[in-house]
Structure formats: structure tokens, C-alpha cells
Amino acid sequence: MTALHYLTATEMARLVRTRQVSAVELLRACLDRIEQVNPRVNAIVTLAAEQALDAAKAADAAEPAGPLHGVPVAHKDLVDTAGLRTTYGSPLFAEHVPGTDAPIVRRLKAAGAISLGKTNTPEFGTGSHTVNEVFGATRNPYDLSRSAGGSSGGAAAALASGMVPLADGSDMGGSLRNPASFCNVVGLRPTPGRVPAPSETSAWYTLSVLGPMARTVEDVTLMMSVISGFDPRSPYSITERFAADPEEGVAGLRVAWSPDLGGLPVDQATAAVTATAPGVFERLGAHVEQVDLDLSDAEEAFRVYRAWHYALSFGDLRGLGPNTAWNVEQGRQVTGADLARAERLRSGLYQRMADFFDGYDVLIAPVSQVPPFPVEHPYVSEINGVELPDYLAWMRSAYWISVLHAPAASVPAGFTPEGLPVGVQIVARPFADARVLRAARAFEQATGYGTRRPPL
Template sequence: MSKTHPADLDAMEARRLIGQRRLSPVELAEACIERVTQINPAINAVVAQDFDRIRDEARQAEQSVMRHKALGPLHGLPFGVKDMIDVQGLPTTFGSEIFRDNIAEKDDAIVAAMRRAGGIPLGKTNNPDWSAGGNTRNAVYGVTANPHDTTKSAAGSSGGSAALLAARMAPLATGSDTGGSLRNPAAFCGVVGFRPSPGVVPGDTRAMALMHLSTSGPMGRSVADVALMLSVMVRPDRLDPYTVVVDGQTPWQADRFSQGRRPDLAALRIVVTEDFGFAPTSMMIRETFGRVVARLSDHLGRVDETHPDCTDADRIFSVLRGVMFLGMHHTLLQTHPDKIGPNVRANIEEGLSYGPLDIADALVKQGRFYRDWQRFFEDHDYVLCPAVTISPRDWHELYPTEIDGQPTKNYYHWLAMAYASTLAGHPSITIPVGRDALGMPFGLQIVGRRHDDAGVLQVAAAIEEIFADDLIFGVPIVDVQTLKTAPKLADCEGFMGF
């Protein structure tokens, strides 16, 4: 094979070379282990691993190749696993001190599916306490820094996964998303994050099964890699009430996600919006988004500057999020009050402040919100918008208390560009499109109709292809050599604190 460092290969290319016997799974595993050893101290993305087991599994994968056995779609590919789901034998702490010593007894269903497809878990990636927050930091493992600038936040809650991908420590990683928890870090770190429609990736352990705000999803360095991973994560599973299973199958076929064709962008009815009419988007992000849209204009046909009706979005999300955290974590707050992080505590207290009428009102308004979005998408195909309202900030900042001098409403208000589509249950993807005025990655979000997951991936791939060789709007690349000599993040003041 070429002189390209194996860890720099995207998943699709690495898998192709493994299938052609031009890249050994052992060589790829060793390259990823080398990257973790050399770079992770500077960013703290990987927080638990077992290198001996990784090497053993890579040798087994190599033997399968040499014996000409049938190979799965992820055969020999290392992947990061967010510390919210289990990898047998590794700790699952949820970023919580309460579960500091919790060792998983079996693989989560997503990890098991990726193993069956030939994937090799590289290790656990960092997330905030119970994934509550847009800055990846907790009292168990400390903070995760942005690989493009280690003084800046990697966002959250899937910040460890995004940082791992950007720093080229593995080609794939799992993420999960409520208010943008995989899309926001993907945008901050210059990688791809996809939030599927409810039920496409079953949430078989979701505590509030009937509340669809949270879902797992794939993360990678290209749209094709994310689509490949999604095709493996999809499965018929009746444990998720949003996963439709008829005669043992789902309406969505896994192969459609990884074998999509490029659409004619000029034939689509595209919408652009800077803020969905309510998000506190900073002026710099608005200006960066404007430049991206202008660069795309020659490839687009009908473009409307509008957005779905998002009336009461902040209120709906606040109430439902508060109720969700109250149901999941109130007992933990009562039994371990000194081991609950500030964001989780704030959500529980907010949940307690709402009465039955508040909750009923939010549920009714969400129903209206959903139907308004469905009517909007009868006349429009896809929405293009910024993924996040701000550029990455200092990781010491727990959350932005102001944007352009205007105060935010709470610790998650700055994530409004993401939770708009969460409330409607529409698939959304974030792809890297150059850098903003501060030199940090800029993420473009693409939102499609509910259950048009394949279409969203296809549009994203088409836009990605347009920008592939663009010096301004192309994918921002991390300077790996600089990270090798960067100071150890754990030695920085505030590393473990809130």
C-alpha cells in the first residue's frame, strides 16, 4: 500500500485495503494504538482501553483474511465507544463518580453489532456526567480538549468520540444525541456526526422508552464512513417502540444507507436558515454560514431563506429535557448528592419546578411543533443551517453564559440549532466545511424529512464532494505532529474541576 499512515485512512478505504490483503488488521490496530499512545495525553479523548485484547482481536481478524473467510463490512476496523454504552470488560462510568468502578459484563447491542460486522473496539471515549452538557468534562476522567486547539472545548456530549476521530486515532466512533450531543462535537472537531430518525438505531435500554429525544448514531471522518457504520447499527428490535418491526424486518433497509447515489442538488427545494427563527446564533457563525451558502449557490436550484415554525421550541425542549432527567436521575441525586455534576443537578431541579400543567402543555405543543414541521417539508426537501451557534471556546468554560453580549437562558440554550430538529424527530447530519474566522472548524447541518435518513446522507455526500479539494471550504485537518509534543492535558489547571 502507499506511504499513508494506516491510522489516517478513512474507514471505507481501510476496509477496501484489508479486503484486498494490502493492509493487515494488525498493522491498522498497531497504528491506532500508536496514535492513542502518542496523542491522547494532549486531548484526553480515550479514557479506557485494553491494548492486549485489541491486538488479539486484530490477529484473529488477520487470520480470517488470510484464510479467505467471508469478511464483514467493518472487518478489522477499530472504533471508539462513547462511555455511555458497554464494552465487555471495560468500565462504563457514564462520566459519573457513582459508577467509577463499574465494569461492563457484556457488550451493548450496538457494540455487539459492530463486532459481528468485524469491528474492533479501540476503547471508551469521554463524555460529560451522564452526557449532560456541551462541554466534555467530568469528575472521573477530566476534560477532553479540541485537537485543533487544545485550549478549546471539543463540545459534547460525544466530545471524546469527535476528538478521537479528528486526531486520527480510529476511523469510526459511536455517539449519542439529545440536543446535538454528536452533531455539536462533530462540528467543533471537524468530523461527521449523524442523528438518525427515531427508531432507526434502536434504543433498547432507553429508560423513557416513549420519549424519543435521545438516540445513538454514527460518527466518522466522511459521510460514506458514517453511512457504512449506520448500515451496521440498524437492526429490528422491538425493545424500542419507535423501531417498526414487521415480519422480523424494519421498513428501512440497511443497505440503502451505505449504497446511496448522489442526488442532483439543483433539482431539490433547499431552505437555508441562520437560526431557525429562535437560536442565539453569533454574528461570526452567521457570516461563515453565509460564505458557505454563497460557495454552494452555483450547485443549487431553488433556495428559500425560511424555516419551519419553531414557536415555543425553547420551552418545549426545556420541559421535556427536565422531565427526562428527573425520571432518570432523581434517585441518584437523593442517594449521592455529592457526586452529581452541576448540569445534571440543574436539569433535575428544573424538572422538579414543573407541574402537571407545564408537562401537559409541553407535550401538546410538541405535537403541534411536529405537525408544523411535516407541513413545512411538503413544500421543501432539505434545510441547510449552521450546526452550532458559536465557535469553540475555552474548555474551562462549563457552558456559554452569553453570546455576542446577550445572556443565554440555561446551560444548553446555545445548542438550539441542534435541538430544533430533535423536537420534530427529523434526521440531521453535521459535516465539516472549512474554518470560521477564528480558524476553528465550521460544521454545516443538513436536516431532512422524518425517515429520509438515506436522503440526508446522499445530500451530505454530494456537498462533501463539492468541497473535497477546496482550500477554503474543505475538511480541516488536525496537525498530528503538534499534538505529539503538546503539553499533557492532565497537567493543566482545571483539568478535573467544574
């Protein structure tokens, strides 16, 4: 039998709803697991055990009121939680306690979920390696000497370790997808606006999104049904309610396969794993074609918009860590002409990809260009002998996709000879989130890689 802490969220919700397991039992199973493995992994950085226990008791005393009734969930430490420390991974906010919940937290609670605690993130989510001066580094459950990825690395590691069945994350340049790939779980970067994220400073910024993470595609789909939906405070919030694709499988689906997204260096071990994905789709009845893509215009567009956003959001703060400070300084150098060129590049790329997706239903490609790297390394500096210019460059395979305004998922695709997880990235045209999850679920069920647990 599957241990309680490793049950899927869907199964947990069913057992609580039918009174076969109590919310308190599920919560205690997760808390026991956290006590057992978190000191080694460092995924949960603030635990709300007493508040969660009170909420679980209240859930058991009430009639099931939502699809996540009694299911534990963890929140990224970038997301405000009322009465619970939220540091944003920064010493500047080490003791910060918000007065209100972020909208995504309110929606999860309204669906009956039990907020268990906060997951680790680099300072302000800056970078795809989860380490900060407040809590230190999160380690990969499959190899504690390796990175869990980032910036939702704490969420991914907690899921993989069985500490929690659901976790929210965020993604600007791969922060949902990269840690999912590194930790053998599922992460979805939704179409911008699918999960509203109101902001008082950058309400129109579409590169950064909130999204779900879980151990299965079914659970990600369930969580999406809760956290998506219109919010009038988010100006590009999607009015259409998210619903799972009623179609099953991928038979007849037109799949484009790009092993390197147009010439990016990809580590040989990662490339070998992701190269098996097209064959899986072919065996499932999809029509697979290798394509030559040119997404290089995304490079300048992403960097200009990212830099501008950092100067806008954090430019008034003093005492920032080196990565955040570097991004802010890059933003201070952005000119109106830079923004105009970035907009032209992004708009042109968007139109070309609209034509591309007229011919294909989904695109599959590597999530990350490398497998999990040593946790002591601040970032990847070279791939296959190719020197990288800065700490961002090793994640081009993720952040080029971010520029497309498209939904993209990371799904477990296999392991390197060293036993390190590798994910495959599934992308569709904007607003086709359900199609991404349909393809992801078919791949997941055909391969079963996500069922391989870490050797903790």
C-alpha cells in the same frame, strides 16, 4: 500517501478484505497515534489495547465476515461494553465494568469491527462540553485551548486526531452534531428508532438517539448500514432497513436556508462561515431559498421532556455533578399539566414542519451558535452581547431540531479566521436519513473542508 491512521474506514475495510493491510497493522497504527496525541487531547479515556490486539489477530486469521472486518472503532463512555470499564463520566461509576455489550456495540462487533476503547463524555452526557470529574476535559485538536464540544466530544476529538476512523455517539440536544461541528468531522443524528436503543426505564423516550460519527459522510453511511435495523426490544424501532440514497448530487433539490432558525443569536464568525453554504448548494444545481422559521415552541417542549427524563433516569442517585443535579431538580418540578402542554406544542410543531417539508427537501442552518469556546469555560453565557439564562441555552440551534423527530447531520463547512472549525446542519423530514446524507456528501465533496487536519 495518507498515513494508515488517517485512512477512511471504507478504505481500511477494503484493504483488509483484499489482504493488502492486516487488521493488526491498522490497530497498531491507531494505538501509536493514541500514544502520540491522546495525552494532549484526552479523547480516549479507557483503552482496550490487549483485547483489541487479540481481536485483530483473530480477524486476520479469519475470512472477512462483515463490512467493518478489521476496522477499529471506539465507543462513547455512556455505552456499555462487556468487560471494559464504562463510567458514564460519573465518579459514582468510576470503576463500573458491565457484564454485557450494548446492542450498538454488538452490531459493530458482528460486522467485524475491532473495539479499541472508550471516548470521553460529560457526566451522563449532560451538556455540550466534554468535561467530568473522572477524566477531566477533552481538548479540541484544532486548538488545544478550546472545547471539543459534547457530549460526544471524546469521539469527535479522537476522529479528528486520527486515533480511530469510526466512533459511536448519542444525541439528545446536539451531542452528535455539536462536537462534529467543533472538531471538523461528520455526525448524524438519525431519525429516532433508526438505531434502536432498548431501555428498561425510558423505552418510549424519543429525544435521545444513538448515531454514527466519522471523518467522512461515506463512512457515516457505512456505519449506519451496520448499526441500524429493527430490534423488538425497542418499541419504536424502525423496521425498514437503512440504505444509502441511490441518487447522487443535489441538482434539483429544494433547499431551505435559515441563518438563525428564527432569530437565535449566532456568533459573527460562525454566521460568516455558515452563510457560504447556500452558495455551495446553488453551484451544485440545488434550488435554494432563505426562509423564516418559527421553531420557538420547541424550547418549552424540549426542556420539559428533558427535565422529566432526567428525574426519571437519575433521580434516585446521590452525589451527582451540578449539571446533572440541576436537570434532575428541574424534572422533579414537572407536572402533568406541563407534560400535556409540551405534548401539544411538539405535536403542533411536528405538523407544521410536515407541511414545511412538503415544499423543501432539506433545511440547512448553523449547527452551533458559536465556534469552539475556551476549554476552561463550563458553557457559553452570552452570544453577541445577548445574555443566556443557563448552560443549555447556547445550544438551541441543535436542540430545537431534536424536537422535530427529524434526521440531522453536521458536516464541515469551513473555519473561522482563528482556524476553528464550523459545521453546517442539514435536516430533512423524519425517516429521510438517506436524503440528509446524500446532501451532506455532495456538500462535503464540493468543499473538501473535512480533509484539513489539526496541527497536532
